Structures are given as structure tokens and as C-alpha cells.
Amino acid sequence: MKYQSHFIVTVALAMASSSLAQTNVTKPTTQPPPYSVVRWTEDYSYLKNQPGNDFFDPIKYIALGEDLSLSLGGQLRERYEYFSNNNFGAGPQDDNGYFLTRGLFHADFKAFNVFRAFVQVKTAMIDGREGGPRPIDADEIDLEQLFFDIRIPLPTAEKDSMTFRAGRQDLIYGAQRLISPLDWANVRRTFEGVKLSTVTGNNTLDLFLVRPVIVDKEELNDGDGNQTFYGIYDTLNLPQLGGKDAKTKAEFYFLGLSQTEAPARPVDVDTYTVGARISSNPKPFDFDVEAMYQFGKSGSDDIRAFAFAVEGGYTFDTVLSPRLYLGFDYASGDDNPTDGEKGTFNQLFPLGHAYFGYIDVIGRQNIMSIHPGIQLTFVKDRPYAKSVKLRADYHWFWRAETNDALYNVAGGVLRAAGGSDQDYVGSELDLLLDWQVNRHLSFYVGYSHFFAGDFLEDTGASDDIDFFYVAGQFTF
Numbered sequence: 001m002k003y004q005s006h007f008i009v010t011v012a013l014a015m016a017s018s019s020l021a022q023t024n025v026t027k028p029t030t031q032p033p034p035y036s037v038v039r040w041t042e043d044y045s046y047l048k049n050q051p052g053n054d055f056f057d058p059i060k061y062i063a064l065g066e067d068l069s070l071s072l073g074g075q076l077r078e079r080y081e082y083f084s085n086n087n088f089g090a091g092p093q094d095d096n097g098y099f100l101t102r103g104l105f106h107a108d109f110k111a112f113n114v115f116r117a118f119v120q121v122k123t124a125m126i127d128g129r130e131g132g133p134r135p136i137d138a139d140e141i142d143l144e145q146l147f148f149d150i151r152i153p154l155p156t157a158e159k160d161s162m163t164f165r166a167g168r169q170d171l172i173y174g175a176q177r178l179i180s181p182l183d184w185a186n187v188r189r190t191f192e193g194v195k196l197s198t199v200t201g202n203n204t205l206d207l208f209l210v211r212p213v214i215v216d217k218e219e220l221n222d223g224d225g226n227q228t229f230y231g232i233y234d235t236l237n238l239p240q241l242g243g244k245d246a247k248t249k250a251e252f253y254f255l256g257l258s259q260t261e262a263p264a265r266p267v268d269v270d271t272y273t274v275g276a277r278i279s280s281n282p283k284p285f286d287f288d289v290e291a292m293y294q295f296g297k298s299g300s301d302d303i304r305a306f307a308f309a310v311e312g313g314y315t316f317d318t319v320l321s322p323r324l325y326l327g328f329d330y331a332s333g334d335d336n337p338t339d340g341e342k343g344t345f346n347q348l349f350p351l352g353h354a355y356f357g358y359i360d361v362i363g364r365q366n367i368m369s370i371h372p373g374i375q376l377t378f379v380k381d382r383p384y385a386k387s388v389k390l391r392a393d394y395h396w397f398w399r400a401e402t403n404d405a406l407y408n409v410a411g412g413v414l415r416a417a418g419g420s421d422q423d424y425v426g427s428e429l430d431l432l433l434d435w436q437v438n439r440h441l442s443f444y445v446g447y448s449h450f451f452a453g454d455f456l457e458d459t460g461a462s463d464d465i466d467f468f469y470v471a472g473q474f475t476f
Helices: 002-020 454-459
Strands: 062-065 068-084 096-111 115-127 139-153 161-169 191-200 203-214 227-237 249-259 269-280 285-298 301-315 323-331 367-382 385-398 413-415 424-436 441-452 465-475
Touching: 269 301, 413 454, 424 454
Parallel strands: none
Antiparallel strands: 062 068, 068 096, 068 465, 096 115, 115 139, 139 161, 161 191, 191 203, 203 227, 227 249, 249 269, 269 285, 285 301, 301 323, 323 367, 367 385, 385 424, 424 441, 441 465
């Protein structure tokens, strides 16, 4: 009963707030920016010169003086998850349901279009999970982000600039295959360090030097002194290819991860990743292609690894606007653990479930996957729903190298090599219904089933996994 009331109260408050958010129907001359995963990309400066039409607009741009402003916002999310045969029946969570509650609240201060101070506080709690919490489940109260920006305009063009950022900050790049704040998790991923971002025309060049933040659910979090992450990431918008609406992008990057010896890591490791990605949506087609190569040293061993990902889709101009798509992912494994060369790809700091299934069993290491899918739009731009969409995915998984282990979503060994020469791991069905009520309020419900394959059956517990979840989210 306490679980039911916990969820109902949260949803009721969100719906009440949603009603207030729609009291004014005057259409502004400039539309508000879409809500961002990282929130600091949102710009509400247009409210300086025009009235808003949203209940929350008075706190989105608070004038503190000439060219001084403050913007406030946040997000509340409540999610119920239920697992049957978690970890294929080997773990303590057979037939276990639990609640995940998350709140994020931020303040964004800007001065003279030169200085910014951004702070975001988080709280993440879990109720009812047996064998938990995991590091991604709970963090009672802490700083998600706290950084300062100094922006220097460049003489080349009006909007060109160079921005120096220092402090705790989320990183998000490309399709989030390697660098993501992991918004799906109850406790998001964040870093602390410095970043220099230069914008010139259609090009954005970032240089960063950070360390990941370690979660301590009852104490203030701190950076990991045993890991240093740095990189150069260049994003080039190409409106001349496919037109402006296609949003064609080319991305090029170099990433370095230095890890010193630690209890879970017996040797020093230096991993360097070079990669490129191109993506576009020349309707009705869309595509995304990314290639990654790694080199470096792991103790005395050389690192030689690679990964490749591609997804292409087609949206039909008919009832339900069906989008059919097909994706392929490959991340190398180590074919010989004694030859002095490590071939297992390092997935770095990824968003995993978007590409390898919502159950989050498989990581982007020593894996090959094929995933077809379909997305249907049942409702669009109605008074009771901005959109209602159903997405269905199916994933097949094989080990890339049978002499290497199967790795989990966190990059750890899920099943060691040597117990079987089978490469087929299994498959997963994902169903997700997403209801975006309006700008602020959304709900989603999903079901996933993992079918254990030959390798899992040969190496231990191999019960099929069932995963059900339902969530409500309110953003302002």
C-alpha cells in the first residue's frame, strides 16, 4: 500500500502543477527552448523583451539588473521497476519490485553575457529493492553540477565565442555511445574539471580535462583521484547537406583515459580513443554511423581495439507515421589473453540501454548486436497529448571473440571466458509506450524480456529475465 500511495501522490502533484502551467494561452512571438538533459543549454533571454505564456515563465527569466538575470528550474521523476530473475536467477532479486525517486533543481545566473554560475542539486532515493541499492540508485542529497563560465566574444562573427568552464559538470557528446550523463539512472553521472568550448560559425570545438565523480549515497561526493579523462571533441553542423531540417552533423574526437592502479584494477591503464560520427535526417530517411579505434597500454600489454555502430531508418508518411529502423553494433574482444595485446574495447562512460536493451545486461565490449525496430505515433499535438508513441525493439547478441568474457553494462565481467566456446549470448525484446502530455508532464511504461542463449546456458544461471517499469516525470 505504501508503494501505491507513494506513486499516486507524486503523479497527482505533477498533474496539478501541469494544469497551472497552462493557464495563460497567449502565444509568444518566440517559443521556449526544448528542455535539455543537461539544462544549461536552455536560453530564456527572449523573456526579457516579451511576456511569456507559461505558468513557470516568471522564474525562467528573473531580471536582477541591467544584463543580470537568474533562471530557476527542476525536474521530479518517480519510477517503479519490477524484475523477475534478475541476473538470470543468480541474484537476490528474483521477483522484486521497488520505487526510484529523483529530484533535480537548478539555478542559472548570468551577467553581461560574459559570466555564468550554474548550480544543480540532486536527491535520489530508492524504496523496496532487495540486495540494493546499487551506486546508480541512491544519493540522498548532493551537487550534480556546480560550475562557472567565462565567455569571451570573438571578432569573427556576432555569435562566435570562446567559453572557459570550471567545476562539477555533466558531459554529453554525440549519440552518447561513449560519453553520457546517463539520465536513465536514478543517480546521474557527472565529472569535475575544466572545459574550453569555442564556437565559430557552424563549428563547435571542445577541449576538456576532468575526473569522474564517485557516488557516496550518505556523504558528499568527490572526484576519483585514480582516473583522469580528457579529450578534444569537434562538432561540425553541415546544413548544406540535406538541408537545414536534416540537421546533418560530422563529429571527430580524440579521448584519453588514464587510470592508475586501484583495488579493482591491478595495473595502470592508458586508453586513447579516436573516432568519427556522421548523422543526418534527410526525411523520410535517417542514419547514424560511428567508428571508434583504441590504442594505448594496459600494464605491459598494448591496447588494440575498435568499435563500429550504424543505424538507419525510414519514416512512412501514412497513418501512425511508422518508422522502421535497423541497427548494428560491434565492439571488439580479446582473441588471445596471453599474446601481450588487449583487444577488448573500453566503452568509457556510455549510455548503454539505448543500444543494448533496457534491461541493461550487455555492455559495449566484446559484443556484436543486430537490432531492428519500429516506432508508431498514435497521437500528435492534441489537447491531452503532445504525442503518444510506441517503440518496439528486438536485439540479438553474440560475443565478438569466444576467448573473451561477456561484459555487463558497467564494463565489468558478467560471465568469464573459458566456460563455453559458444558465441550466441541471447536476445531481448523491448516495448516502450511514451506519453508526452505537454511541455512539462510525461509518462512512460515499458516491458522487456531477455531470452538466455547458448553461452549463458553453458556458464551458469540462465533463467530468462523479465523487466517491467512505469514512470511519471514533471519538468519545469
